[in-house]
Amino acid sequence: MPAPRPTRKRMFGFVSAFVLGALIAGGLVFLVTMPSSTERAVDRIRAEEALRDKTQIKELTQLARDTRDRLVPVLQGLDRAMPADGVAGPAVVTPADVEAWRKAADAAVQAFADPPSGETATNVARSGLASAVQQIATTVDTYATSRDLTGPTRTAVTELAVRQRADAVFTWSIGATALDAVNIDAGYGHQHVFLPASGDGVLTPDDEPEGNHES
Known part of the structure; x- marks a missing residue:
């Protein structure tokens, strides 16, 4: 004798149980996979830091x-x-010239004072540029000191100033290269903020056009 077919009531019960089970299972999956309040807070902080760093990169580039x-x-x-190169003789430099250089260098040093805290790569770029600026200010002071000296002592101090100037330009080239890299990563493209330089070891801008996003 054939088995009796399930009644409408029993069928409704099966469907209800299935739907209820699916809802419970789905709810459990949602609860398990839903980000915790801590994870959401971390994600929000990371997004805020990324936005703040992009702003800092733009401001640092303009400062540079x-x-x-x-x-x-x-x-x-x-x-x-x-x-x-030692080929041409030194030009006539007045005390007013030296004072103008000193004021310009000191103003540049002050512009980099009290830096904000940013992402590591941005901090590295800023530190390189700031260090170069300080070295240029020191170069001016060393040269100013040499002007009050005579004989071999003046020659030695002047040579020291020449080396300091070369180190300053080299350090700036490192900071400018790092600045170019963070601009590319931030989506601003290449930004070539280099000082005029020549000599061995000095980093120079690449051939990419300003604003190009290719690395």
């Missing part, structure tokens, strides 16, 4: 450009006063 424009005349003056 302003500083470069301020320091180029200083370096050009030092190049005339202390030709690195």
Whole structure:
């Protein structure tokens, strides 16, 4: 004799049990996979830090450009006063010239004072540029000191100033390269904020156009 078919009531019970089980299972999966309040807070902090770092990169790039424009005349003056190649004789430099260089260098140092805390790569770029600025200020002071000396002592101190200038430009090239890299990562593209430089070891900008996003 054939088995009796399930009644409508029994079928409804089966469907209800299935749906209820699916809902419970889905709810359990949601509860297990739902980010915790701590995870959501961490994600929010990371997003805020990324946005803040992008702002810092933009501001640092503009600061670097302003500083470069301020320091180029200083370096050009030092190049005339202390030709690195030793071929041309030193140009006539007045105390007013030296004071102007010192003011420009000191202003550049102050512009990098009290830096904000950012991501590691941005901090590295900022530190490289700030260190270079301080070295340029020291170069001006060393050269100013040499002007009050005579004989071999003056020659030795002037040579020290020449080396300090070379180290400053090299350090700036490191910071500028790091700045270029963080700009690319931030989506701003290449930003070549380099000082005029020549010599062994000095990093120079690549051939990519300004703003190009290719690394």
